[in-house]
Amino acid sequence: MIQSIFSSLTSFKELAFKSGLNVLVAQKESGASDKQTRNRAGKTSLVETIHFLTGSNAEKGSLFRSPALERENFGMSFDLGGEAVAVERSGHQKAKIHVEGADFLNGKTQISNSEWVELLGERMFGLHALPEGDGHAPTFRSLFAYFVRRQLSGAFTTPEKQATMQQTGDYQVALLFLLGLDWKIASNWQKVRDREKTLAELKKAVGAGAFGSIIGKASDLRTQVTVSEAALNEMQAHLADFRVLPEYAQMEAEADKLTRRINELSNGNVIDTAAIRDLEQATSSEAPPPLDELERIYAEAGVTLPGLAVKRYDEVRSFHESVVRNRRDYLAEELETAKLRVEQREQEKQGLVSRRAEIMNVLKTHGALDQFSKLQAAAARKEAEVETLRQRFEAAEQLEGTKNELEIERNRLTLRLRRDFAEQKERVSEAILAFEETSKRLYESAGSMTVEETANGPIFQFPMQGSRSKGIKNMQIFCFDMMLMRLCAKRGIGPGFLIHDSHLFDGVDGRQVVSALKVGAETASQLGFQYIVTMNEDDAFKERIDGFDLKNYVLPVVLTDAREDGGLFGFRF
Secondary structure (H helix, E strand, O other): OEEEEEEOOOOOOOEEOOOEEEEEEEOOOOOOOOOOOOOOOOHHHHHHHHHHOOOOOOOOOOHHHOOOOOOOEEEEEEEEOOEEEEEEEEOOOOOEEEEEOOHHHOOOOEEEHHHHHHHHHHHHHOHHHOOOOOOOOOOHHHHHOOOEOOHHHOOOOOOOOOOOOOOHHHHHHHHHHHOOOOHHHHHHHHHHHHHHHHHHHHHHHHHOOOOHHHHOOHHHHHHHHHHHHHHHHHHHHHHHHOOEOOOHHHHHHHHHHHHHHHHHHHHHHHHHHHHHHHHHHHHHHOOOOOHHHHHHHHHHOOOOOOHHHHHHHHHHHHHHHHHHHHHHHHHHHHHHHHHHHHHHHHHHHHHHHHHHHHHHHHHHHOEOHHHHHHHHHHHHHHHHHHHHHHHHHHHHHHHHHHHHHHHHHHHHHHHHHHHHHHHOHHHHHHHHHHHHHHHHOOOOOOOOOEEEEEEOEEEEEOOOOOOOOHHHHHHHHHHHHHHHHHHHHHHOOOOOEEEEOHHHHOOOOHHHHHHHHHHHHHHHHHHOOEEEEEEEHHHHOOOOEOOEOHHHHEEEEEEOOOOOOOOOOOOOO
């Protein structure tokens, strides 16, 4: 229960509240022009003040950060967990909260805003007893906003949401908690949505070509991973068997030198072998022409050789034979020398080839240190390549397989929710009946609340005749909030007060407005909570019903926008 709201601002109209129904009226002064309305009288500012004092962020555009107000303190005295406390805060030092009368603070009077929010969550909703969350657990601010709906957040649009921008997961978690159901099911549903959102973004990126070439197809990557892993295993096995030889470079140079010398010897033998072949052919062909052949040639030419010429020819032939003998002796000597050179080279080659084979055998089973280092570096690069392929393969598999997994998870959560509703049938029925009971007291054809187990979590619906009209929709919100107050009162949680500003009654028939206030007053009295309403005077007293006089609940402070000092803050800014 809230006892009072006050401020260091001297023109501020301090408000004192009592138990049950409290109505803060904004009136139109007699003689006020049509241009002077109640829209700036401060009805909504009261709601914003309560949120400011219960830990709202108060960002730069906040009312309490305006130059006219940021240096002023605003405060509220209220009951918190059975203790009467007073809290104060200013826009200038929005992160600091001053608290008086809170024995649970062990003598502290100043705490941070985040600590204050945490304490409010513990004392009002028992949030300290919740298991460690992961970003999808109920929070004080999300729960509290159902009891003090903010027009600035779009809270009067649909019953199940306290803000237009409230995400599905947030309101499902909050409402299952407030209804006493398993809120962790809704939390898990939000995790599924988060994964689906990530998956959709990834698929969109792949489709746009941003990651298509990086990730690839799982089937192609499976093959690449298999081949690369085999190559890596082979390299690692080679490294394991590698033996470093310090003299590797010297032996490698010696082998090169031996190879060059062997090649020189082989080339020399090729040349000498060709020379031997030529010498043997020349030796066999060295001979003087025979006499009868010479005579036959001359006879064929018609020339007869005289006896003297024949004698001279014999002398020439004898000389020529001598020359041929000398020539043969020379060729034989050259042939022998060439054969000797070939033999010597072959002997040298055999020794060199044997030595080279010995060196090459050592080099084959050993390696140089720099070669080992290069092999290690190559293996490291291959290992990194394999790891990258594995990650791409896992990403591709996740991309291609996550959709099915999420569908299975949705079905599993749907079964969990259905089972929870069956196990908590009394609580679900209590919520449905509480909503319908309040609706019956407002309309002949009662509206109802349904909670459906869907593949997207619990869906709250409120079928009611004429529910498309703004007024009927707002009365659905009224019935819903009264249902929450009834259930929370039974469980002993909640702030102990419910606040509706005049926007809830926009478009509502005058008789339904008075009926709603009567129901609110009776329900608050029956359950022992405080119901604070801000209203325009002509809406509040447009209709009357028997047995209920709204004037008994109107606060002595009356707001108006007809005068400069008529609003909640006492001046316009």
